[in-house]
Amino acid sequence: MTGSAALPGPAAVPGRAGGAGAGLGLRGVGIGWRPEISGFVESLPELGFCEVIAESLPLSGPLPASLAALRERGIPVIPHGVRLSLGSADPVEPARVTRFAAAARITGAPVVSEHIAFVRAGGIEAGHLLPVPRTREALDALAANIARTQAELPVPLALEPIATLFDWPEDELTEADFLTELLHRTGALLLLDLANVYANARNRGTSPMDLLDRLPLDRVAYVHVAGGSEHGGRYHDTHTDPVPAEVLDLVTALCERASPGIMLERDGHYPPAAELAAELSAIATAAGRAA
Amino acid sequence: MTLRDRQEALVAALVAGGPLPDGFSPEPVQATAAALAQKRSGEVAKAWPALAAALGPDFPSLFTAWAVGRAPAGSAADGWAFARSLGADLPERAAGELAAAEVRFVLGPAGVRRRSGPALRRVPGGVVLQIFGRIVRLGR
Numbered sequence: 001m002t003g004s005a006a007l008p009g010p011a012a013v014p015g016r017a018g019g020a021g022a023g024l025g026l027r028g029v030g031i032g033w034r035p036e037i038s039g040f041v042e043s044l045p046e047l048g049f050c051e052v053i054a055e056s057l058p059l060s061g062p063l064p065a066s067l068a069a070l071r072e073r074g075i076p077v078i079p080h081g082v083r084l085s086l087g088s089a090d091p092v093e094p095a096r097v098t099r100f101a102a103a104a105r106i107t108g109a110p111v112v113s114e115h116i117a118f119v120r121a122g123g124i125e126a127g128h129l130l131p132v133p134r135t136r137e138a139l140d141a142l143a144a145n146i147a148r149t150q151a152e153l154p155v156p157l158a159l160e161p162i163a164t165l166f167d168w169p170e171d172e173l174t175e176a177d178f179l180t181e182l183l184h185r186t187g188a189l190l191l192l193d194l195a196n197v198y199a200n201a202r203n204r205g206t207s208p209m210d211l212l213d214r215l216p217l218d219r220v221a222y223v224h225v226a227g228g229s230e231h232g233g234r235y236h237d238t239h240t241d242p243v244p245a246e247v248l249d250l251v252t253a254l255c256e257r258a259s260p261g262i263m264l265e266r267d268g269h270y271p272p273a274a275e276l277a278a279e280l281s282a283i284a285t286a287a288g289r290a291a
Numbered sequence: 292m293t294l295r296d297r298q299e300a301l302v303a304a305l306v307a308g309g310p311l312p313d314g315f316s317p318e319p320v321q322a323t324a325a326a327l328a329q330k331r332s333g334e335v336a337k338a339w340p341a342l343a344a345a346l347g348p349d350f351p352s353l354f355t356a357w358a359v360g361r362a363p364a365g366s367a368a369d370g371w372a373f374a375r376s377l378g379a380d381l382p383e384r385a386a387g388e389l390a391a392a393e394v395r396f397v398l399g400p401a402g403v404r405r406r407s408g409p410a411l412r413r414v415p416g417g418v419v420l421q422i423f424g425r426i427v428r429l430g431r
Contacts, residue, residue, distance in 0.1 A: 088298065090295065118298055122303065124306060125365075126302050126306055126363075127327055127334075130301065137293075137294045141294060165323045166315065166323055168314075169314030169315055231322075232322060268333075
């Protein structure tokens with residue numbers, strides 16, 4: 001199941017360094033800014049960029065002081081939405097889109113991101129990102145919600161495929177084909193989460209490297225990396241555990257073909273600063289960049 | 292069945308005790324439901340730190356057992372309803388936290404909203420008073 005760093009097969013991505021995300025200015029290694037680790041994030045001398053949960057930002061500013069300090073240093077801050085529910089059959093709620101667009105403005109972000117997922121249905125909040133069926137009907141619903149959102153956004157939108165423990169019985173398309181078609185229809189960029197690639201392939205009993213090869217890598221805006229752990233024979237993308245070596249192998253494989261900005265997502269059980277710094281160094285090393 | 296119907300049935304199965312929708316493999320859906328319950332319990336523990344600390348290692352299983360079949364209402368409301376459900380079993384250490392919530396906010400069907408007037412609650416050995424938004428604890 002582990003991938004080797006030397007990657008044979010359909011290697012070359014068209015336009016290596018000049019992919020769709022090249023003009024966004026997202027370079028090096030970044031991290032998801034969270035209030036609990038704001039001091040640590042500010043202390044990073046080589047921080048390439050960071051992400052903030054869009055729903056946690058005030059509607060009209062000002063930014064939290066820690067984020068404002070990062071912006072003053074010229075570090076891009078990208079709002080990352082988690083509750084738009086673009087994959088719902090119902091139209092995306094206009095107030096949520098307005099809020100998302102406001103987050104883009106107050107951060108001065110070059111891009112914003114959300115998930116290919118739904119988080120509520122029938123008035124019930126799931127409390128987490130859920131997969132949509134990979135069907136034509138779901139593609140239509142997603143494309144419509146993405147178009148509604150893009151119409152209000154001042155900057156490009158990047159879409160992140162999620163980690164899931166299950167697939168829908170009505171699936172008609174593979175994950176790669178569904179994603180390629182969705183990006184083609186919407187013009188959206190790809191927020192590639194390598195931990196999700198690993199988690200989904202592993203839980204389906206398939207090869208993460210094969211899945212990576214089939215994704216539209218020429219659309220990558222930036223990249224997520226996160227840790228996880230195994231329970232009951234399943235790999236859970238927890239964001240509260242160390243990044244596994246297999247995910248770092250995917251970083252290496254990707255960076256042999258492209259050079260996007262890569263960031264760590266950590267959402268709890270925060271380790272001591274030195275440990276978190278070592279995780280960032282490991283990502284930089286895997287990417288073939290100076291730590 | 293439309294996409295809307297299927298999504299509703301799946302969310303109900305995952306977080307509100309609904310039946311498994313047709314065609315899904317039970318194990319991975321149950322594993323997801325368990326992961327969602329764990330995440331929900333963690334968020335409630337964050338919103339109700341005294342309650343979680345007072346129940347200690349029993350908190351996740353007690354909360355999760357209570358939450359089965361109850362749709363999530365947000366961590367503030369979920370923790371509140373769970374604390375009330377404990378009745379006389381509510382640990383003394385957590386009573387002040389619940390009283391402080393009750394004098395500041397109202398738990399209604401639409402969630403938690405701020406009280407407009409003053410309020411008073413008894414806690415073991417004293418009272419908690421809210422007036423003009425300030426919380427005062429009298430007694431020990």
